[in-house]
Amino acid sequence: MxxxxxxxxxxxxxxxxxxxxxxxxxxxxxxxxxxxxxxxxxxxxxxxxxxxxxxxxxxxxxxxxxxxxxxxxxxxxxxxxxxxxxxxxxxxxxxxxxxxxxxxxxxxxxxxxxxxxxxxxxxxxxxxxxxxxxxxxxxxxxxxxxxxxxxxxxRPKMPDIPGLHDFTGSLVHTAMWDHDLSLAGKRVAVIGTGATALQLIPAIVDETAHLTVFQRTPIWVFPKNDAEVGSLGRALLSNKPVRSAARLLGTVATEVAMSGNLAGPAWLGTTLRRAGEIPVRRWMRNQVDDPVLREKLTPKYGLGCKRPSMSNDYLKTFNRADVSLVTDSIERITERGVRTVDGVEHEIDVLVCATGFKxxxxxxxxxxxxxxxxxxxxxxxxxxxxxxxxxxxxxxxxxxxxxxxxxxxxxxxxxxxxxxxxxxxxxxxxxxxxxxxxxxxxxxxxxxxxxxxxxxxxxxxxxxxxxxxxxxxxxxxxxxxxxxxxxxxxxxxxxxxxxxxxxxxxxxxxxxxxxxxxxxxxxxx
Structure with missing residues (x-):
């Protein structure tokens, strides 16, 4: 003023x-x-x-x-x-x-x-x-x-799909999880195959009667070198120089793999991406038994184009008889389930939206x-x-x-x-x-x-x-x-x-x- x-x-x-x-x-x-x-x-x-x-x-x-x-x-x-x-x-x-x-x-x-x-x-x-x-x-x-x-x-992002709120079963977004919701013995569908879904799907599959996963775009999946940090690991990480060295190595690796891909010279990004794609794609394909499913779960776009993630169990989940992968586009949500553009209505009891954030x-x-x-x-x-x-x-x-x-x-x-x-x-x-x-x-x-x-x-x-x-x-x-x-x-x-x-x-x-x-x-x- x-x-x-x-x-x-x-x-x-x-x-x-x-x-x-x-x-x-x-x-x-x-x-x-x-x-x-x-x-x-x-x-x-x-x-x-x-x-x-x-x-x-x-x-x-x-x-x-x-x-x-x-x-x-x-x-x-x-x-x-x-x-x-x-x-x-x-x-x-x-x-x-x-x-x-x-x-x-x-x-x-x-x-x-x-x-x-x-x-x-x-x-x-x-x-x-x-x-x-x-x-x-x-x-x-x-x-x-x-x-x-x-x-x-x-801010959770619900999918923009007609009929979403017509569904009479249980509807939940991963970011607003209802811990009173039981999945035991139920037909459950998950919309989305991003980083959240990679963690969720293996964690709930043993509980569900049948799990249906609706995939729009496959995700690059890395093996997850995860492990419990036992007494020896804690002793090592409690040592500040050792911990700082491990942190530095991890930071440099991230810098080269991610920042180098976006901020470095074009030739560096291309080289890193192609060098990474070969072993990762080979590992991914080895996780899936069915050749048709294998192709559907393998990205056609380049590594690094969208957020990759890590899981030792996600891809193997699709080898189970009680798990279905659906790649046909969703036409609408109905009172009883999900109808895809091929006219099939997948009847379910619980719909989980692993559809990310705004x-x-x-x-x-x-x-x-x-x-x-x-x-x-x-x-x-x-x-x-x-x-x-x-x-x-x-x-x-x-x-x-x-x-x-x-x-x-x-x-x-x-x-x-x-x-x-x-x-x-x-x-x-x-x-x-x-x-x-x-x-x-x-x-x-x-x-x-x-x-x-x-x-x-x-x-x-x-x-x-x-x-x-x-x-x-x-x-x-x-x-x-x-x-x-x-x-x-x-x-x-x-x-x-x-x-x-x-x-x-x-x-x-x-x-x-x-x-x-x-x-x-x-x-x-």
Whole structure:
């Protein structure tokens, strides 16, 4: 608000003081990592809000049978909070949730939590330079800064199939698992064959009378070198140098296999992909006895076009007489089951939708209206102008607002690496605003645009847009036809988020750019 538009600015001394300096939305790993990063910068007046009754985010919400991490646990953990007492190399979901709980206590975050509270709207108050957050209970929480640490695996996506709600049996999505639902002796159908289905299907098949799996696109499946971490393994992993060495090796392998595929030179990605496809395809084919099923379960698109996964049991499940694979398209859901385009009605008692999440869907990112300067709504902005943000953290026009999992912030691999990087980024910007005596910090348009152009230039050589990935139905590509993942290595992500020029942001007293505050001393480390 300014005099030029006929509005008189509110004097600094008359502005409303917010409830908290920072409000973090989400108490999963993103929110927890943000809280720790803020504390490390000397920022202690913050609140972490979450809709659930317990911390853990994805690992609290997803409790379907077989749920587990698909990245080795010693990698899927914070660098400053490594553990050596995981029960398995790939820990079950309950251990990841307990890990989050333990971090909350260790880092003194319990008193910062407000659980069972859903944020339904966020509006930037330009007169007072604060964010006003509306809750589902009709209350308001205000913060100088807001951090949206709402994870990507947050909003379940039900399949868009006619008649879905006509089904008279039991209907469940994997992300909203009903533990009172018994599958014993029932005819069960699973729609979807992604990473979740790979874990779920082997976990429930012994319980069902018959299991029918509806597959649209086959998935690349790797053998899972999983095992219990016995006393010897725990002794080794309790040794910090050994644990750090194992973590480094795993990180380098992920960097080469995943980041190298997307961010490296085209020849490297092609070489890695082809070298990986041969042994993986051979292993996959050896798991399935029936040659017709074998062909249906083998991807025709290239390795890496969509998220692969690991399982020693998934493909073997289809060797069973009480398991059916259906690859005909679904025409509609009926009262009694699923009818495919060939006219066959598959009668079932329970329908399980393993159909993923609304990752880049309109209205899903963010999951509530976020209105910045001039009332501009973030979801509408992205819908009209493509997904974009500076290093996955900041968007021009949305002062004092930061995201943990924003567009072009995530390098394929462990989410934890991105959380550490983006949390360090935003806490650095907030601390700098405080050091300069400013109460508004906003990414400069030119810095944001240059970063976006850089990502789009790198994206041009991305194999996701080549015939190699035709027919993959990958969620790596959004509804604009872009791939809003960060096309860099993890090393670049780590360095750039911690060492960006602080002046890519504009620091002001009040919302007027004319009130910019320049640095008078160097940032303290």
């Amino acid at each position: 300014d005099e030029k538009n006929g509005n008189t600015p509110v004097p600094v001394q008359a502005r409303i003081r917010p409830d908290h300096e920072v409000v973090v939305i989400g108490a999963g790993f993103g929110g927890i990592g943000t809280g720790i990063a803020l504390q490390r910068k000397g920022i202690h007046d913050f609140l972490i809000v979450d809709k659930w009754d317990r911390v853990g985010g994805t690992w609290h919400a997803n409790t379907y049978p077989g749920v587990a991490v698909d990245i080795p646990s010693f990698i899927y953990s914070f660098s400053y909070e490594q553990r050596g007492d995981w029960s398995r190399i790939y820990a079950p979901g309950t251990e990841l949730r307990d890990y989050a709980d333990g971090m909350v206590d260790k880092y003194g975050l319990r008193s910062k939590l407000r659980l069972n509270t859903t944020i339904v709207a966020a509006n930037f108050d330009e007169d007072n330079s604060i964010w006003r957050l509306a809750t589902d209970g009709g209350q308001e929480i205000t913060g100088r800064y807001v951090v949206m640490a709402v994870g990507g695996l947050e 990752l880049w869907d309109r209205g899903a990112v963010p999951p509530f209206p976020v209105r910045g300067r001039g009332g501009m709504e973030l979801g509408a902005f992205w819908d009209a102008h493509r997904f974009q943000s500076y290093q996955g953290v900041s968007v021009p026009g949305f002062p004092n607002a930061f995201t943990i999992t924003g567009p072009y912030g995530f390098v394929l691999g462990s989410y934890i690496w991105m959380i550490e990087a983006t949390a360090a980024h935003l806490s650095r910007a907030i601390a700098e605003a405080g050091r300069r005596g400013a109460d508004v910090v906003e990414i400069r348009q030119e810095a944001h645009d240059e970063y976006f152009r850089h990502c789009l230039r790198r994206q041009e050589r991305n194999f996701l847009f080549t015939p190699t990935c035709a027919g993959s139905n990958t969620y790596y590509i959004d509804n604009h036809g872009d791939s809003p993942f960060r096309p860099t290595t993890h090393g670049e992500m780590y360095w750039h988020n911690r060492h960006f020029d602080l002046d890519v942001y504009r620091y002001t007293i009040g919302s007027s750019p004319a009130a910019e505050v320049v640095a008078t001393a160097k940032e303290s480390v």
